[in-house]
Amino acid sequence: MEIVILPSAAEVGVLAARKIARVVRDKPDAVLGLATGSSPLAIYAALAEQTRDGSLDVSRVSAFALDEYVGIPAEHPESYAAVIAREVTGPLHLDPAGVQVPDGRAVDLEAAGERYEEAIRAAGGVDLQILGIGANGHVGFNEPTSSFASRTRIKTLTERTRSDNARFFDSADDVPTHCLTQGLGTIMDARELLLVAQGPAKAAAVAAAVEGPVTSMCPASILQHHRRATIMVDEDAAARLTLGDYYRWTYAHKPSWQQF
Ligand code: GLP
Numbered sequence: 001m002e003i004v005i006l007p008s009a010a011e012v013g014v015l016a017a018r019k020i021a022r023v024v025r026d027k028p029d030a031v032l033g034l035a036t037g038s039s040p041l042a043i044y045a046a047l048a049e050q051t052r053d054g055s056l057d058v059s060r061v062s063a064f065a066l067d068e069y070v071g072i073p074a075e076h077p078e079s080y081a082a083v084i085a086r087e088v089t090g091p092l093h094l095d096p097a098g099v100q101v102p103d104g105r106a107v108d109l110e111a112a113g114e115r116y117e118e119a120i121r122a123a124g125g126v127d128l129q130i131l132g133i134g135a136n137g138h139v140g141f142n143e144p145t146s147s148f149a150s151r152t153r154i155k156t157l158t159e160r161t162r163s164d165n166a167r168f169f170d171s172a173d174d175v176p177t178h179c180l181t182q183g184l185g186t187i188m189d190a191r192e193l194l195l196v197a198q199g200p201a202k203a204a205a206v207a208a209a210v211e212g213p214v215t216s217m218c219p220a221s222i223l224q225h226h227r228r229a230t231i232m233v234d235e236d237a238a239a240r241l242t243l244g245d246y247y248r249w250t251y252a253h254k255p256s257w258q259q260f
Helices: 008-028 041-052 080-092 107-121 158-166 184-188 202-212 220-223 245-250
Strands: 002-006 031-034 062-065 069-070 126-132 153-156 178-181 193-197 228-235
Touching: 002 008, 008 031, 008 041, 008 126, 008 228, 041 080, 062 080, 062 107, 069 080, 069 153, 107 178, 126 158, 153 220, 184 220, 193 202, 193 220, 202 220, 202 228, 220 228
Parallel strands: 002 228, 031 062, 031 126, 126 193, 193 228
Antiparallel strands: 069 178, 153 178
16 A cells, blocks of 8 residues: 655645546546545545646546435435535536446345446446545445445444534434445455545544554455555544654655656
8 A cells, every 4th residue: 555644634635636637637538436525525626626727637537436325315415416416526527427326215225236336347447446434444334344345235324424424414313324335345346546534533544444454343454455555644644653654754755757
């Protein structure tokens, strides 16, 4: 894994967007994996800025979101379909037909999960998957003890995740209890992974994911088994990394041909 520690959350957004923009320039019809939550918002804002000023063309890009709540209508402002439309599809002027979100309203959720897997396969797989990380180490909505082999399926949210996400809803009771999420196996199939984290609340999860044992108790630790995983964090989220100085030194001495 490549660990990049940056002075501020804003710089995480800018550098992550630069890396994604490079993927799209190399492959104009790239398939991006999108994450929701606060962590990637600065990335989407930076990419939208680049599409506005004409330095980035995303007209042929397609995308798959990681997850969706079960039990709230698509029109709900906090459904991930609505969030992706508001934060990504609209600002980047992506073709809505090319942006998919798991169908959390399906009557048959198992079939909806299988359809989603099939759609990702049919698109040729995800070139770069953006990830945030939950305070308990979840990626997507793969809560602790999720199988490393899991595919898109229903999951029950932990109380921790529900309370963390309560800020987006009128009351804690309004936070859905279930979701449809890409599995860890699905995520690991992406050709490249880019996980971003900012703030002190993520420091323990980042340390466990990067330097802890690979264990389903910290689902993000499976990234240690990916060939191309980059972790970009601000100083607060990096605070509990044992080898922080090594990562900073490595990034400062990155060969020019390897720059983002
Ligand atoms: C959410 C999402 C994840 C996200 C994580 C962290 O519930 N399902 O994809 O990475 O939890 O969220 P945030 O970035 O808001 O801290």
